[in-house]
Amino acid sequence: MRFRAMLASAALVCAGLGGALAQPAAAADPTPLPWIGTSGTGPDRELIDTSTQQRFVPRGTNYVRLAKLRDDEAWWHSTFEPGRYDAARADRALRAMRRDGYNVVRVFLDPGNEQHRLLGEPHGLGLGPDDTSRGTPAYLDNVADFVRKAATHRIYVLPILDYYPQNAHYWGVRGHYDAIKLNISGENALWMVEGEIRAKQEFFTNFVADLRRRVGPRLMSAFLALQAQNEAFYTGDARPFSAKSGTVTPANGVTYDLAVDADRQQAADASAVEFARRIAATVRKSAEPRLMVTIGMFTYQAVGKAGPNGFQQFCSREPGGGVPCRENVDYRYPFRLSSLAQWANLPFLDLHLYPVPAQFSLDDNLRSSEWAQVTGPVIVGEYGAFREAFGNDVVRAAYGMRDLQVDTCRRGFDGWLFWTYDTEESADQQRLFRLTEQKGAINGQLAPVARPNACAR
Structure with a gap:
């Protein structure tokens, strides 16, 4: 989910969710968790606990803290921000998650924001042009502390490394490029421009090394995987998809004719696969090659599209551009799930599903993402209950979330x-x-201690 920024009985299961505890001491040496891997490389592969060879089913939550930019409506991920990181609150949450049977917690890393820094409020892993670090050390210390706490409570961590740290070091790795000359701009550049991919690879290499140094090699197994993007998407209002003319040659070195719908789609699909493969290869070459890599996306239906269509909804926001943009059109296109499943060779993928206030159909959402063509493990890394969708009734929402879990499990x-x-x-x-x-009404329906079988109502 993106933020507006620039995004047994319930009583038994949930008792003590908000109870205050004294500041916990970090575990000196938590027992390492077993490595999670996959059973093979074929279409029938599944996630397994490598110590037992038994299937591993991720069931957990997203743990998110936010901070607001002063005198602005912008919000940013502050979970691990030095001076804001609440170790005691995090420990209480992890303790409660473990008590209720959850085994994974998903968290966001903040890369920093240059506009916020210019407004006098730097934050995150990257602190601008004077910062030559591989990532703010104090920030990484807090991430390591969280990982140790999670390991103590036998919970795997799934960190989202959305963007590389916004600082001089990574900008130097990225280098300068001419977006007009390359015919690639905006969000699309992250997946299609060589320098952007190279900077992201550098971030993954450094993150693995820096966390390994902080938590020790034995606790690196506490990572379920590293997520290369929370919700990866292209936009039809940025180059190369903002016009149906010209050509583009992304980082894979292939030239595509933008006047041809099939070429437009292939440029996006092939670039997504190239990006995913290169990030995964980077981790395999790192100090911890057993770490898995995944990537997340929303459905085409979630942004008003029946499926991949060669970027038929496009416009130009450049002065004197071609087709003007309309405010009531969502020009985002998610990474193509079926293409990644077939060609990217990632251990598992992550698809997000939210019943929205308007009529929601799980089958329509999955059909838009070509579910019938998807093979290999896929998790729902985000699913949640909008109040409006359930008439502001938490009981309805609890059963709705249970039903969504059951229905996706059966699919x-x-x-x-x-x-x-x-x-x-x-x-x-x-x-x-x-x-x-x-009092944890939704938790009473989702907690594994209450419903051990996620496929059963």
Whole structure:
């Protein structure tokens, strides 16, 4: 989910969710968790606990803290921000998650924001042009502390490394490029421009090394995987898809004719696969080659599209450009799930599903993402309950989330991470029910101790 920024009985299961505890001491040496891997490389592969060879089913939550930019409506991920990281609150949450049977927590890393820095509020892993670090050390210390706490409570961590740190080091790795000359701009550049991909690879290499140094090699197994993007998408209002003319040659070195719909689609699909393969290869060459890599996306239906269509919804926001943009059109196109499943060779993928206030059809959403052509493990890394969609009734929402989990399980999904555990900072996030809300009503339906079989109502 993106933020507006620039995004047994319930009583038994949920008792003590908000109880205050004293500041916990970090575990000196938590017992390492077994490595999670896959059973093979074929279409029938599944996630497994490598110590037992038994199937591993991720069931957990997204743990998100937010901070607001002063005198602005922009919000940013502050979970691990030095001076804001609440170690005691995190430990209480992880303790409660473990008590209720969850085994994965999904968290966001903040890369920093140059506009916020210019406004006098630097934050995150990258602190601008004077920062030559591989990532703010104090920030990485907090991430390591969280990983140790999660390992203590036997919970795997799925960190989202959305963008490389915004600082001089990574900008230097990226180098300068002419977006007009390359005919690639905006969000599309992240997946199609060589320098952008190279900087992201550098970030993954450094993150693995820096966390390994902080938590030790034995605790690196506490990572379920590293997520290369929360919700990866292209936009039809940026180059090369903002016009149906010309050509583009992305990082894979192939030239595509933008006047041909099949070429437009292939340029996006092939670039997504190239990006995913290169990030995964980077981790395999790192100090911890057993770490898995995944990537997340929303459905085409979620942004008003029946499926991949060669970027038929496009426009130009450049002065004197071609087709003008319309405010009521969502020009985003998610990465193509079926293409990644077939060609990217990632251990598992992540598809996000939210019943929205308008009529929601799970089958329509999955059909838009070509579910029938998808093979290999896929988890629902985000699913959540908008208040409006359930008439502001938490009981309806609880059963709705249970039913969504059951229905996706029966269609072949392999794991579920609820959005969110207890995020309440912004009005945007207050539109959704929290797992802990109203004595954990939703938790009473989703917690593995209450429903050990995610496929059963």
